[in-house]
Amino acid sequence: MAEDKIDKSQKKTNDLQAPASPAPSFDFDPDALMRELAPRIREFKNSISLFRENITALLGLSFVIFIILLAVFAPMISPPTSADPMYIPRDFKAPKPPGADGHILGTGNWGTDMLYGIVWGARTSISISLFVVLTGVLIGLVVGSIAGFYGGKIDNLMMRITDIFLSLPALILAMAIASILERNLENMMLAIVIVWWPSYARLIRAQVLSIKENTYVEAARAIGVKKNRILFKHIIPNSISPLIVAATMDIGSVVLVAAGLSYIGFGVSTGSAEWGRMVSDGQAWFLSTVYWEGREYTASWVVLFPGLAILIFTMGFSLLGDALRDILDPRMRR
Amino acid sequence: MNDEFIIEIEDLYINFYTKGGVVKAIDGVNLSIIKGETFGLVGESGCGKSVTANSIMGLIPTPPGKIEKGVIRFTTPKEIMDRVRSGKRTFKGSEAKDPKGDKIDIMKLNKKAIRLIRGRAISMIFQEPMSALNPVFTAGDQISEIILLHEKKELAEAVLKKLEERRNGKGVTLGYNFLKRTYTKMAADPDNGTLALMAKIPLLKSYRRPMVREANEKALRMLRLVRIPDPQNVMKSFPHELSGGMQQRVMIAIALSCRPQLLIADEPTTALDVTIQAQILKLIQELQEEMGTSVLMITHNLGIVAEVCDRVGVMYAGCLVESANTKTIFKEPLHPYTQGLMNSIPKVDLDITRLETIEGNVPNLIKPPSGCRFHTRCPYAMEHCKKEKPQLIEIEPGHSVACHLYGGVDNG
Numbered sequence A: 001m002a003e004d005k006i007d008k009s010q011k012k013t014n015d016l017q018a019p020a021s022p023a024p025s026f027d028f029d030p031d032a033l034m035r036e037l038a039p040r041i042r043e044f045k046n047s048i049s050l051f052r053e054n055i056t057a058l059l060g061l062s063f064v065i066f067i068i069l070l071a072v073f074a075p076m077i078s079p080p081t082s083a084d085p086m087y088i089p090r091d092f093k094a095p096k097p098p099g100a101d102g103h104i105l106g107t108g109n110w111g112t113d114m115l116y117g118i119v120w121g122a123r124t125s126i127s128i129s130l131f132v133v134l135t136g137v138l139i140g141l142v143v144g145s146i147a148g149f150y151g152g153k154i155d156n157l158m159m160r161i162t163d164i165f166l167s168l169p170a171l172i173l174a175m176a177i178a179s180i181l182e183r184n185l186e187n188m189m190l191a192i193v194i195v196w197w198p199s200y201a202r203l204i205r206a207q208v209l210s211i212k213e214n215t216y217v218e219a220a221r222a223i224g225v226k227k228n229r230i231l232f233k234h235i236i237p238n239s240i241s242p243l244i245v246a247a248t249m250d251i252g253s254v255v256l257v258a259a260g261l262s263y264i265g266f267g268v269s270t271g272s273a274e275w276g277r278m279v280s281d282g283q284a285w286f287l288s289t290v291y292w293e294g295r296e297y298t299a300s301w302v303v304l305f306p307g308l309a310i311l312i313f314t315m316g317f318s319l320l321g322d323a324l325r326d327i328l329d330p331r332m333r334r
Numbered sequence B: 001m002n003d004e005f006i007i008e009i010e011d012l013y014i015n016f017y018t019k020g021g022v023v024k025a026i027d028g029v030n031l032s033i034i035k036g037e038t039f040g041l042v043g044e045s046g047c048g049k050s051v052t053a054n055s056i057m058g059l060i061p062t063p064p065g066k067i068e069k070g071v072i073r074f075t076t077p078k079e080i081m082d083r084v085r086s087g088k089r090t091f092k093g094s095e096a097k098d099p100k101g102d103k104i105d106i107m108k109l110n111k112k113a114i115r116l117i118r119g120r121a122i123s124m125i126f127q128e129p130m131s132a133l134n135p136v137f138t139a140g141d142q143i144s145e146i147i148l149l150h151e152k153k154e155l156a157e158a159v160l161k162k163l164e165e166r167r168n169g170k171g172v173t174l175g176y177n178f179l180k181r182t183y184t185k186m187a188a189d190p191d192n193g194t195l196a197l198m199a200k201i202p203l204l205k206s207y208r209r210p211m212v213r214e215a216n217e218k219a220l221r222m223l224r225l226v227r228i229p230d231p232q233n234v235m236k237s238f239p240h241e242l243s244g245g246m247q248q249r250v251m252i253a254i255a256l257s258c259r260p261q262l263l264i265a266d267e268p269t270t271a272l273d274v275t276i277q278a279q280i281l282k283l284i285q286e287l288q289e290e291m292g293t294s295v296l297m298i299t300h301n302l303g304i305v306a307e308v309c310d311r312v313g314v315m316y317a318g319c320l321v322e323s324a325n326t327k328t329i330f331k332e333p334l335h336p337y338t339q340g341l342m343n344s345i346p347k348v349d350l351d352i353t354r355l356e357t358i359e360g361n362v363p364n365l366i367k368p369p370s371g372c373r374f375h376t377r378c379p380y381a382m383e384h385c386k387k388e389k390p391q392l393i394e395i396e397p398g399h400s401v402a403c404h405l406y407g408g409v410d411n412g
Helices: A002-015 A030-052 A055-072 A114-150 A152-167 A170-180 A185-211 A215-222 A227-239 A241-263 A275-282 A301-328 B049-057 B078-086 B111-117 B139-150 B152-170 B176-188 B193-198 B204-225 B231-235 B244-256 B274-291 B302-308 B326-331 B336-343 B383-387 B404-411
Strands: A289-292 A295-298 B005-018 B021-034 B038-042 B065-075 B103-105 B122-125 B262-266 B294-299 B311-316 B319-325 B393-396 B399-401
Touching: A030 A055, A030 A301, A055 A114, A055 A301, A114 A152, A114 A185, A114 A227, A114 A241, A114 A275, A114 A301, A152 A185, A170 A185, A170 A241, A185 A227, A185 A241, A215 A227, A215 B122, A227 A241, A241 A275, A241 A301, A275 A301, B005 B049, B005 B294, B021 B038, B021 B049, B021 B294, B021 B311, B038 B049, B038 B302, B049 B065, B049 B122, B049 B262, B049 B294, B078 B111, B122 B244, B139 B152, B139 B204, B139 B231, B139 B244, B152 B176, B152 B204, B176 B193, B176 B204, B193 B204, B204 B231, B204 B244, B244 B274, B262 B274, B274 B294, B274 B302, B294 B302, B302 B326, B311 B326, B311 B336, B319 B326, B319 B336
Parallel strands: B021 B319, B038 B294, B038 B311, B122 B262, B262 B294
Antiparallel strands: A289 A295, B005 B021, B005 B065, B065 B103, B311 B319, B319 B399, B393 B399
């Protein structure tokens, strides 16, 4: 996340570098900004080259980019036919094999177009996982860092609440929450967030606990820095990289949980463009025999394609997260 | 005579309450440092040198630590004194609300007031420069941080001056009125709440840019002062890109950037190799003379003591056992522990196969020996030593020792 920012500012300064005359220091001075940012840019370039040397990282990244492209160009690949893009167009007939009648990936239960489901399901999956992970990271960061840094009673209270959430099996708790709420995508995301943040809180608390014992934290106190500022400026930037890695890897797992919830029926309604739901819908036809233009087909595509989509998505983010861990770990860097 | 002291520690008792029992880490330490001198504090590991130093900074972690008793009087410069006095609820106890003269009892200051002193009037250099620098910020950022913390007023004045110059020279300056108003306010009251709030709001916080630039310039000057070659580049380097000696120079630049009255150097050269050690020590000495700073040099290396210190205090198991001029302590150490230390220095000109050591180990401070804490290892221990704790008495001017062997002189 931080690197994105650096990237943007780097581009900005490049564009603005044209005026060569030395600007007065109170006006905007691109050269000065460039000089200030130089160390960050250098580190960023180093990260990029480390990333390039890592084959699994590139593989993961290409999977992720593939899914993102699907999501971005969804309206062009398969234009929606109704007002609700989640509704997969269908002909209420038996499944057709891939290639039949212009359905590139075939059709599923009630004749829903598989390609449409996969493409628009990419959008659903990305929005679910980003929302869940970002919200979870935010809550976990606040709870974990405050608990770890201030310690004592605050720590006890916050971590016991976290333990309550962790003591119940995640999927069961999410099911319980989802079943109380109305059955739609938003509530499913909410249910997953509620079971998701405690692990981040624990992770960041453990990090803060170890980082705050470092000499540089004491050195910061010795020069008169305020407590809150020590937490935000000296401790959190040093403890955040495992959280970034965990969050990246979790983007894939969130989709798995979401698919699981949809599969057992807590989530979007049947026939919606959501991969888990599509697997569940296809189950009725899975490996049964269907006929198309006089030929016999064993219907495997009804679950194969959504399953593959989940696999690619999950694997892409896991590989990416793994690579990030190597890159962000200062001991692995040099 | 009394006025010459920069800091006086009287009757300091510090305990740490741990699960295993109460660690009596500091047991009645008295020491004072004269303005401008280098005072060496020597002793074995775990004898309370660093705890003493941390208590001066108000950095004893409580709990488990607790300062049971004691006064640490610090001669505070006037501008800090004024800010301490003007602040509300600056003192813990009511008895010290109106400090006399320019002396302040650090123990009685609250968190807010002690932050005015930390880094500004008393600074510290740590043992391992690698771990004392924050790995995610550049050296320049870290020097600027302390300048931005403590010298807002000076920075604001500098910015205002430049602002006027630019106005007179060129005419148009972007946001002149806004900047002028903000920095006038800042120069008048560096702790202004509105300004602190503004610094947290995106866009509005850009008012700090000229000030940050000023601070960076000062950081660069500090790097030149600590004789770093190519300071422009070091400013932008992360700590891991610098060598140990360079890192320690950056630490020194941080510690000295607000011209502190007292510099605490907690084993500043332990982690460095010998040639760098000499350079760093020389640097500290030179800067000390330049700035008139007093230095409390904590070390267990007697070579360093002989090299740089004016006076020396020897600590053993939480007590100050002897203090004297450096020459005196090397020529005629009085306390048996000091004698033992001196004898255990390897000497080139003596042909011996084994070094002399002090028998036994440092006592467990949860259950320290009764009476004199050294009596278990002392070759001259008497019956009396087990019963009564010897007081620090002045044997001759400037030479004090806490030992019953010399008590007789005082009693007649």
